Amino acid sequence: MSKSTMSVPVKRRVFLGATSIIALIAMAPAAMAQTQTIKIGYVTPQTGPLAAFAEADDFVIKQVQDTLANSLETAGGPVNVEIIVRDSQSNPNRAAEVARQLIVSDEVQLIVVASTPETTNPVSAQCEIEGIPCISTAAPWQPWFIERQANPGDPATWESFDYTYHFFWGLEDVIATYQGMWNQLDTNKQVGGLFPNDADGNAWGNPEVGLPPALKAGGYTITDPGRYQNLSDDFTAQIDAFKAANADIVTGVVIPPDLTTFWTQANQQGYKPKIASIAKAILFPVAVEGLGPIANNLSTEVWWSASHPFTSSLNGQSAGELAGGYSEATGRPWTQPVGFIHALFEVAVDSIKRAEDPFDPDALAEAIAATNLDTIVGHIEFGAEGLPPVVAANVSKTPLVGGQWRYQDDGSFELVIVENAAHPEIPLGGTMEAIE
Known part of the structure; x- marks a missing residue:
C-alpha cells in the first residue's frame, strides 16, 4: 500500500494523458478554449437486497447535476463534471467489476461509492490497486478499514491507504x-x-x-x-x-x-x-x-435526519430542506442515505476544486486527504483526532x-x-x- 509501490502505474497514466493533451494542442490550437470534463464514477447497489440504500440516488444525482450545470471552477480553471452511475447489483464481485470498468473503459478521474462493506470494500480495493482516488461512505469504518488489511487481527501491522478515503461512524x-x-x-x-x-x-x-x-x-x-x-x-x-x-x-x-x-x-x-x-x-x-x-x-x-443541524456546502440547503425536497420530488418519506449520498458529492466537488490538477490522481488524492469541510452530515476532516493515526489518515467520523x-x-x-x-x-x- 505504500506510495512507492503505486508510483509506476500512476505516473505512466499521467504521462500518457499529458502526451495526448500536448498532441491535441499541436494539432488543434482552438481546443485550448474548450472546457475539459472531470468524470466521477458512482458505484451503488440499485438492485438486489441492498437496493433500499440506493432509493435516493436519482434524486441526489439530478440535484448535483443541476447544481454543476454551468461547470465547476477549479484551481486550474473551469471544468465540466460528468457523473457515471454503475449498479453493483448488491454483489461484491459485480461492484469490483464495474469499478474496474469505470477506471479502464470510462477513464474516470474519481470514484465515489456507498452502502455497506459489500459495496464499498471491493470498489475501494480496486481503486487502491489502480491508483484512482475514491471516496466512500455508509459503512462502519472498521469493516471498511480493518477488513482490507493484510493482517486484520494485528493493529501493529495496519497501514494507511494512498487513494481511498471514507467518512462514517464506527462500531x-x-x-x-x-x-x-x-x-x-x-x-x-x-x-x-x-x-x-x-x-x-x-x-x-x-x-x-x-x-x-x-x-x-x-x-x-x-x-x-x-x-x-x-x-x-x-x-x-x-x-x-x-x-x-x-x-x-x-x-x-x-x-x-x-x-x-x-x-x-x-x-x-x-x-x-x-x-x-x-x-x-x-x-x-x-x-x-x-x-x-x-x-x-x-x-x-x-446517521442523518431532517432535524440534523447541518447545511450543504454544495447548495446551501439545510438538512430539513434537503429532506423536504426529496419528499416533494418523490412523494416518499425522506431516507437516511439522502444526506450521505449528497455528502459524497460535496466532498468530491470540494476536492476537485482544491486539487492543484484534478486530472492528476496523486494531486486529487492529496486534495481529498486535506478535506476540512462542513457538510450536510456534519464536519468531515481526515487526519483529525479521535482515531488511531494510521486509521485517521483515511477515515473521518460523522455523528x-x-x-x-x-x-x-x-x-x-x-x-x-x-x-x-x-x-x-x-x-x-x-x-x-x-x-x-
Missing part, C-alpha cells in the same frame, strides 16, 4: 448509542445477537473487537448462535436460542429481507423482546412499512444518534430520535419505549 459509536437507548428501560441485560456471514456481520460479531466485548463491559451478556447466510428463509434456530437465554434485547446487523423474515417468524413463534435494535435493515421507511404494525418501536442507529420507528394511525412510520448523548446538538424527539 464504538453504535455500541454507545445502542446502550444509551437500552439503559433507558428496565431489562435483564440479556442480548441476542444476529450476525450474518459477511463483512459487517463478522466485524460486529467479532469476539475480540466487535459488540460482544463492548457489551460485556457495559454489563450485558450476549447470546450469539453463530453466523447465518444472507437471504436465509428460516431463523428458528436463532429464535430458539434467544428464547432459551430469555433475551430481553435483540441486536445485530441485518439486510432488509432477512429482518423481515426474522421479525415475522419471531412474532409467529411467540418471541417478542422488549427491545430490538437492528442496524442496516430498518434504516429505511420502506423496510418498516413492509412489516406493518409489528415494526412499532423497533430501534436503530440514525451518530439513536431512534425508534413509531407507527402512525395512517399506517406510516415516524423515526423519532430518542438518544443523543454523544451529540446533543442533534435534537431529541422523544424517549425510548419498550416493544409492546
